[in-house]
Amino acid sequence: METVTLTIKNQPELYLEAETISPDALAGKKVEEILGLPVYVGREQHRLGDYFDVSGKPGATPAETKIVLNGDLSRVKYIGTKMTDGEIVVNGDADMYVGAWMQGGKITVNGNVNAFAGTGMKGGELIIKGNAGNYLGAAYRGDWRGMQGGKITVTGNAGSDVGTFMNGGEIVIGGDVDVHVGTHAEGGKIVIKGNAKSRLGGQMVEGEIYVFGKIDVMLPGFVYREDVDIEVDGVKGRFALYEGDIGERHRKRKGQTIYGKLYQRIEA
Amino acid sequence: MAEYLIKNGFVFDPVLGIRGDKADVAIKDGKIVETNAVKSPKVIDATGKTVMAGGVDVHSHVAGPKVNVGRNFRPEDKLFTYKPRNGIERMQGGFSVPTTIRTGYNYARMGYTTVMEAAMPPLYARHTHEEMRDTPILDQGAYPVFGNNWFVLEYLKNNELENTAAYIAWLLRATKGYAVKVVNPGGTEAWAWGLNCENIHDPVPYFDITPAQIVKGLIEANEYLGLPHSMHIHANNLGNPGNYTTTLDTFKLSEGIKPKSKFGRDQVMHHTHVQFHSYGGDSWANVDSRAKEIMDYVNSHDNITIDMGQVTLDETTTMTADGPFEHHLTELNHLKWANADVELETGSGVVPYVYSPDIKVCAIQWCIGLELALLAKDPMRVFMTTDHPNAGPFIRYPRIMKWLMSEESRKQQFDAFKYKDKVIDATNLAGIDRELDLYEIAQMTRAGPAKALGLAHMYGGLAPGLEGDVAVFDFNPNEPYAPDDIEKAFSNAEHLFKSGVQIINNHEIVSNGNKRTLWVNTKVNENPQVMRDVKEKFLRYYTVTLNNYEVSGHYLPNPYVIEVDATQ
Secondary structure, eight states, X not given: OEEEEXXXXXXXXXXXXXXXXXXXXHXXXXXXXXXXXXXXXXXXXXXXXXXXXXXXXXXXXXXXXEEEEESOBTTEEOTTTTOOSSEEEEESXXXXXXXXXXXXXXXXXXXXXXXXXXXXXXXXXXXXXXXXXXXXXXXXXXXXXXXXXXXXXXXSOBOSOBTTTOXXXXXXXXXXBOSOBSXXXXXXXXXXXXXXXXXXXXXXXXXXXXXXXXXXXOOTTOEEEEEEEEEETTEEEEEEEEEEOTTSOOOEETTEEOOEEEEEEEEO | OOOEEEEXXXXXXTTTTEXXXXXXXXXXXXXXXXXXXXXXXXXXXXXXXXXXXXXXXXXXXXXXXXXXXXXXXXXXXXXXXXXXXXXXXXXBOOSSSOOHHHHHXXXXXXXXXXXXXXXXXXXXHHHHHHHHHXXXXXXXXXXXXXXXXXXXXXXXXXXXXXXXXXXHHHHHHHHTOOSOEEESTTHHHHHTTTOOOOXXXXXXXXXXXXXXXXXXXXXXXXXXXXXXXXXXXXOSSTTOTTTHHHHHHHHHTTTTOOOOOTTOOOOSEEEXXXXXXXXXXXXXXXXXXXXXXXXXXXXXXXXXXXXXXXXXXXEEEEEESOHHXXXXXXXXXXXXXEEEEETTTEEEEEEEEEOOTTSHHHHHHHXXXXXXXXXXXXXXXXXXXXXXXXXXXXXXXXXXXXXXXXXXXXXHHHHHOTTHHHHHHHOSGGGOOOOOOHHHHHIIIIIHHHHHTTOTTTSSSOSTTSBOOEEEESOOTTSOXXXXXXXXXXXXXXXXXXXXXXXXXXXXXXXXXXXXEEEEEEEOOOOHHHHHHHHHHHHHTOSSOGGGTSOOGGGOSSEEXXXXXXXX
């Protein structure tokens, strides 16, 4: 695997929209070509080289390309959007839409990310060592196709609306989350190792939510079923199982109605 | 105005009966003229290319409140589809519910110059006209909906034909409308009661009138007035297995009625998006094609025209004044749903829909639409539409041309279906080897719809005196071509003229044109009763006053009025 390093040298006046920072766009290109790739500030088109120094070189294919991003990227959007393979390491904070519609490969952010990370994600791995903003692994505005595959791991906390319209894949959050988790979910798995606030699983059709800490307010659409002993993300414990959202439609499998499942740990 | 001479193209024109012969077309002062009438024209070399009149779309949902609901509640439809301003082109966005600007440009790129908005709720006519005003290039008109209107239901219940006609004339003038549209007659009114009218004899609650009475009454009123277009119907029971019998029953309501119009049309009923109305079986498990039964009827009855409503196998946005159907659809696909009630007039619903080639029913729908066109004996009475955006976005017309013109391309699509064998069993298409030629395509997309709209004196052909609407496509019908070449060429006109103004030059949009809005002004004898009823209903029921209802001049900066005299 070849490594190409992008170091931010000028901060954009507004925000930089840089869908081109992805192994798919950089693979097989010479440094001069990479410098000339388009990025946008508002409606103006600029060159990637106007904002970044480029060193090293990308591989011949996305799979053989690793991108290392250095500097303050908290005003850079769309890093790794739609990437299919390869690797990105962000050494610092990043703005919105990191790994959105990602299909494969791996992104590691050694810092915080803003909202919409992993929007509509289909595959691959997104690792956030800091905190995540709102709408982590959610659907794009209006869309019913949220996260569908792959895995998102957040070491710190996440904001509100984690996994809205989630259909598949897995989100693991080391810390706490804000309101609205797995709204409209029809599949997938969300693990919250810290505390949750309220409105977990609203209009949830199918899927699983695990909460290790406390839940401020449980939705009335969730019904307690039983206590179960299970292992979640390498942690064994006893969980209270709730099913819901009972106000939503649910399909049947072998005569049995399938609900969304919400597990809350009661003892380690 | 500039003069143009389009030289040496292969011309396809049903009006002049030219079937691909080399001919020249001259344009002067906005109209087509004899070639010797131009003195120093700008010459367009069309050698080796196809030349046709501008396309005419008889049924498309491109402007008005429900289209805008689609735009508003589907931001994902605009995701990754924005195109920034470029030269004369303004910013564009959207796929199945594009911006007004993109609507105008994309129709122009396909060589279309006239597009009819197929359902205008009268109460929101102002909104519809605002959007048409903002749609560049195209001549447009809009059909106000009448089939669930309280005035119409009350007059027709009492067999008051003259009052119905006077009301139609008044509403067309008040809303600057073009034709009488009927959507799920009685069924949308029933939907306000949580019900529907599933066949033509299913009575409307409270009003106690049947869809059959509404349809027949509106055909008769339409002919009483002698309007340019016929009554234009979306029948009851759309989209349900076994509904072809309702469609045939609806067709039969036109039997024995002859057109009384000075505008040259032969039909008294246009039935739209017939694909959605041609299903056999009694469930989605055993639904099959009844296109043959439908086309047997259409082929043997001259006073009917239809359009296809071809499914294009895309993700799209369905929208119709058929409120109960949209509710049925959201229960089926569980996607978001918008529903509206329009006071005394109509209702509507909007639901996104994905026509997947992996779903058997979608593939059967695809077959049925094509069967309708391929089983047509008279292409002058069967028009190409997708009921945009209901069965697919209009930008797929060139793809439909490909499917109609190439059996090979249909085979390719069959091979891409997940349930190919089951689809073949449930349909007739695999056994049809007919391939349409460009002359027949010109009948279905130009001369036919223009005639049915009562606009053969303006559009649909290249005869001197018609509007200077001409498209040149980079397609040589006499050289071998692959099916995809058809789609490519007809998606991207090389030249386009609209009323004599060059809109596209070398595939590039060079003018935003002088779009016009067509409406029908019908002179009727004074009818104090209808005017009193209108006043009373506005006082008692409407949330707006008449002054805030009627569409006034500035909504139509460039109107084109078609005058009808029904006082005789």
